Amino acid sequence: MLDSKIPSGPLAQKWTDYKGHVKLVNPANKRKLEVIVVGTGLAGASAAASLGELGYKVKAFCFQDSPRRAHSIAAQGGINAAKNYQNDGDSVFRLFYDTVKGGDYRAREANVHRLAEVSVNIIDQCVAQGVPFARDYGGLLNNRSFGGTQVQRTFYAAGQTGQQLLIGAYQAMERQVALGNVQQFTRHEMLDVVIIDGKARGIICRNLVTGELERHFGHAVLLCTGGYGNVFYLSTNAMGSNVTAAWKAHKKGAFFGNPCFTQIHPTCIPVSGDHQSKLTLMSESLRNDGRIWVPKQKGDKRKPNDIPEEERDYYLERRYPAFGNLVPRDVASRAAKERCDAGYGVGTTGQAVYLDFKYNLINKYGKAEANKQGIQNPDLDTLIRLGKEVVKEEYGNLFDMYEKITGENPYEVPMRIYPAVHYTMGGLWVDYELMTTVKGLYALGEANFSDHGANRLGASALMQGLADGYFVIPYTIGNYLADDIATKPIPTDHPAFVAAEKEVADRISTLMNVKGKQTVESFHKRLGKIMWEKCGMARNENGLKEAITEIRELKKEFWSDVRIPGSVNEMNPELDKAGRVADFIELGELMCLDALNRNESCGGHFREESQTEEGEALRNDAGFSYVAAWEFKAEHDWNLHKEELSFEVAKPTQRSYK
């Protein structure tokens, strides 16, 4: 039943062949076709811009006050591309292979290869748009390393790569707005997808300023709405990041792929108290130069700088000598949890490890600068001074951010870090053309499940968002719309639009009329706690079953006791949040169900029942080499469809970073 539509032929030729044979829409017909793009992050803005340039009539929606605020903007470290500018052995094949392996063999080979192929075009495109990537003195682009790879293929703009890429895509989109090809709707939230004769034909959205519901027609609908990490309440996502658009699509027939695949990022600023509203990431790029350690002695309360070198346990370098501090995220996160659970954690809560820059600041940068400046036998202070200048250039904004949040100066004392929810590899199931199981409904970027398997490598999210928006959807959407050129825009008084809007309005009024005692935020926090404790870094059968029961109870309580202030026809952020939390609660149940079903460990999904003697994740390829695509049937009731994964080129092996 699930057709992933992977083109035939050798892996490296699939995309080229596909592009050579795909149906086209001529320019005159493109002008008659309308496309709705929901979300304006890297995937959405790049798709809206590219489709506008092609001549489609595009409507772009975002819940923020400007498309430029989308959370892609917060990505720090960089974007991968197989340019091999460093002459260190990189290639499209290596990027493909690293990504499939990094994803623990749970991604679709054909999609990943396409991603690696177009990665090189992305960098060219962004530079042409004026994205100010870091450069060397010769004026050429600079690269750095990220986890899970042994080459330098990451392009960056200090610690603000996501910002610069998003501004590039945003500017391209604004240019299309000025040309009249893209219409932009800010402070609008999609609350349902409208399906007519089995095809997605529009959306219902709410104008968040006036509270009015609006109907919008489109020949096709693109969901570029990001991930659902906020189901955990505390995550590195923005406060507004939510699953609502994807969840509405799911309930209207789009299957949800691998919902339990969550990325817990190893280097985030630890939780400081109950007031905490979100967590802040410290870029993985810091692991290029920061060494992770805990004291060798349990419960050592000395200040980090007072603990001598020989009493420190650089546990990643010890356990994984080949990759050291640059092991993939899932591995680094579990290793930090293992040390903290064993009682070696630091800081007031004991739920933190050190990320220390002193060694490289002195030995790598300080000495190199001293050599450059011809300083003979520099003393320690000179090395530190020189090293600091380089570190400031590389990571200055991250160090400043750390200091603002914690009040500690990371140039002087090691950072304290702990893993936090960061990214969701799962998402709406899509075929090779990025179409969901609903015809004409597409999912791009983090909103889909496709390219990262069970674990995403650093600097690959930006790559995927832009690949989908700039280079994939402009081709694949034509293949669908070519058959739709005779379809006239459907008036929004069509019964399907009326019914969808009524459904949305009814739900809003139900929410408003609960008039209970507990705040939306308090429910969200409780959901997050259940998810983090039972469906977080380590999962087991009992915990997941308990979680499902607890979530069902929470859902009942929510719908009978939530309190939403204000009214419907005004700016009402609590009402917006209530709708999102209601959807998160339902998603939470599905995530636990999926985690329960997948009785193996792979990537970020660690089932305690399935581990090696050394405590590493143990895959079960015979039983679980498939994408779990869940079909919504009714409340608490889903059907599991399996897309079997076949690996023709990257043969699955036990992942080893030793």
Added chain:
Amino acid sequence: MEHYTMNLTLKVWRQQNGNTPGRFETYQVKNISSEMSFLEMIDVLNEEMIREGKDPIAFDHDCREGICGMCSMYIDGRPHGPWQQNTVCQLHMRAYKDGDTIVIEPWRANAFPVIKDLMVDRSSFDRIIQAGGFISVNTGSPVDANAIPVEKNMADAAFAAAACIGCGACVAACKNSSAMLFLSAKVTHLALLPQGHPERRTRAMNMVAQMDKEGFGACTNTGACEAVCPKGISIENIARLNREYLMAGLTSE
């Protein structure tokens, strides 16, 4: 860091919407930890108000990492509060002590009308970008990224200007409500890169024209914008914009 708790008095601007007059309301908040962020302190107050059946304070915020540019509060007469090169979301309560009174207002500028309480409409910034804040290149097959080397100094300076987060603090701080720092940061970013050269003249002219149309004021070089910019965007960019604009005017046909 030593932690402490504090009790505070807040005077907050409340306004139902753009069509009704606003007023200051006074609130007491108790047991605020010095480890909280400023917005988490507002969260605490809002939760309390919802429980008491009152309408919580509406404010813009999203990433809470100081990069999306959405948060916007005018605190004790200064956009984004007392810290240098900072956004409200990154301001932490250790900046305050027990017993302090804090006054919180929205951005004030004709071109940023109030939506509700502390939320304003900054879509005028989007329209300034639409007027020319881009490089006209379609998605396709541009030249290889390394085909055009860019001098490191220039690339770094372009990046420094491109770091603008479009929050509007510069406008809020300016006695003329001028958007020159925002606009000049974009013009500088694109003018310093070879890719941006072909459109230099029209870009400067069109963006300035749009800024005037939106009702932003003129620049009188007081430098308040630079002083409050969370990303340290330099006022030198305004000088560069003026040169670009002058050159464009002199050489236009």
